[in-house]
Amino acid sequence: MAAALALTLAPACSDSAGHDSEVSTGGTGGHAGSGGVGGDPGTGGNPGTGGTTGTGGDTGTGGDTGTGGTTGTGGDTGTGGDTGTGGDTGTGGDTGTGGDTGTGGETGTGGDTGTGGSGGGEGEVVVVRVDVTPSAPTVLENKSIRLNADAFDQHGAKVADRTVQWRTSDAHVARVSSAGVVTGLRVGTVKITAEIEGVAGETTVTVAEAAVARVIILNGPYDLVVGEVRFLVASVVDNEGLPLLGRTPTWSSSNAAIASVDSEGNLSAIAPGVATVAVEVGSARAETSVTVHAATANMELAMGRNHTCLLQNGEVWCWGSNAYGQLGTGASGANVYAPVQSTFGLAFRSLSAGEDHTCGVTVDDELYCWGRNDRLQLGRSGISSSAQPILVVPDPFAFVTSSYRFNCAADLQGHAWCWGYNSSDRELGYPGETNYSSVPLQVASPVDGMQPIEFAWLSGGLNHTCGLSSSGELICWGYNGYGQLATGDFSARLRPTSPFPGLTLDVFGTGENHVCANDPSGTSVCWGESTMGKLGNGTAGANRSNPVQVSNPGVAFVAFTGGIQHTCALDSSGAAWCWGSNARGQLGRPGPASEVPVQVAGDLTFTQIAAREHQTCAIATDGSVYCWGSNANDSTIIDGRLGIGRPDLVSVDVPTAVQF
Secondary structure (H helix, E strand, O other): OHHHHHHOOOOOOOOOOOOOOOEOOOOOOOOOOOOOOOOOOOOOOOOOOOOOOOEOOOOOEOOOOOOOOOOOOOOOOOOOOOOOOOOOOOEOOOOOEOOOOOOOOOOOOOOOOOOOOOOOOOOOOOEEEEEEEOOOOEEEEOOEEEOEEEEEEOOOOEEOOOOOEEEEOOOOOEEEOOOOEEEEOOOEEEEEEEEEOOEEEEEEEEEEOOOOOEEEEOOOOEEEEOOOEEEOOEEEEOOOOOEOOOOOOEEEEOOOOOEEEOOOOEEEEOOOEEEEEEEEEOOEEEEEEEEEEOHHHOEEEEEOOOEEEEEEOOEEEEEEOOOOOOOOOOOOOOOEEEEEEOOOOOOEEEEEEOOOEEEEEEOOOOEEEEEEOOOOOOOOOOOOEEEEEEEOOOOOEEEEEEOOOEEEEEEOOOOEEEEEOOOOOOOOOOOOOOOOEEEEEEOOOOOOOOOOOOEEEEEEOOOEEEEEEOOOOEEEEEOOOOOOOOOOOOOOOOOOEOOOOOOOOOOEEEOOOEEEEEOOOOOEEEEEOOHHHOOOOOOOOOOEEEEEEOOOOOOOEEEEEEOOOEEEEEEOOOOEEEEEOOOOOOOOOOOOOEEEEEEOOOOOOEEEEEEEOOEEEEEEOOOOEEEEEEOEOOOOOEOOOOOOOOOOOOEEEEEEEOOO
């Protein structure tokens, strides 16, 4: 303030201060004069931009000597630059030089020191390296190891509390969770990468071979006809029952003249008789029986809600309601009380029936559907029904199953595709879609990022589907309101789920809202809706979202099927057993309902059994077909779904021969 006051009392003689974009320059002192006054103070530079250091003002130059005047006043202090952004401290201005002595004048006063800019802010912590430990670990198949990821900044200091994203280079060899837990799936090596804020680190994980505890032949025992070929699947498991992948089985037959099997597991039926097929993996061995029948026994049942079909040697025979053309006669019309043959001229190898529609895969791998189309279940939009077969897609398929108003089919690689009815319960097994679809959508795997499941078999309920993978693992998807997905709750799932994660099953069957299967130990279990005791555990209590054991009558069940309120099974001798409601003769014997299995009347033995709604049909060992239960719809209008040729019977409570 003193310098400023002095300037108000004397004439100004100083030059103006100069400015630069980065360095501030101090003012020049005043020239000498009579009583001349020293130059104005130098003004410091503007702030350095972008972190450049602000430079303080140059030294003010004192005034020249005044002639006879008073001492020139030196320049005021140069002002240092303002704070540089992100920069170091600015350098203060040098001391101004006092003016030369004027005659009679006093010595000019030098400028004060300029003030430097303040320091810039501290630098941001940046992740520049990620280390994954342990380095190059080894884990056994089906075992897990936890990896750690550490982040380091540009100074080499560890950075904490950063989000890690984990990924694997091959989900077939090993998978990694969001917590860095790596689980070995098959023998091999895989790169596991941890990424933190765009910086990645990795380690190589080796999956080592685990010991084989047991080998299982899926879907046995087998009933074949002469000339039939079946691909056998062997599941190899460890001591915890978890599948071991990548093993090569060795196949053999006790009588190759009856049934032969090659090194790839292709089983061929040569002549009528019984043979034993064995598989070995290391020291583990499994066997199953193969019964070969004459060629006339190539038959498959397809149960709809109001109609029934039989596939025999490529021909389709159907009976029951034909309101939408679902019987394959080429026209819709009245109910049919005995089998009629399809007029399509196509030869099929797989057949299934839904509520009011039918689908099949031909011997040429073509997929067709016909009947009702109110939920796009025929794979075509814009039509309500079709009595003629509609080619769903031109792609080849191996087999098909139908739920009430949607279908699922496996392509030649075993990948499942579904179309038709859909909702927020994901009946089509596709997480990204909740609407009906006329286009088959590929069923997702239970874990995002894994390859699609390869299915060996599929079976549909009312609004859910289950299938056995090629490794014998049960996968289910769709509606879960009764616990039929066996998730331990009744909530919907976005993706398919496994009731027995990692375990191997050999047989299962679906009812409308429940499922039954043999667990890995061979124990028969059921889960889902429990009305009328159809779970077979001796009670008709609450619905079960976890498996409950069936009260076993001392036999081994080898096949399961179910309707709305009943369940049926075949034992290893071919005898049929049923449990649940018997209001319409569903149990195949007179009497009340049963909450435990009871044997079907008639002392018949069967090779195949199928149920839907309130009725059951089965193929006897001699090739004849029997049905029992309801012969009418819910309004007791007789539609002939049993095929027994009796338009006067609402139901029958013992196996009754279908009238071909």
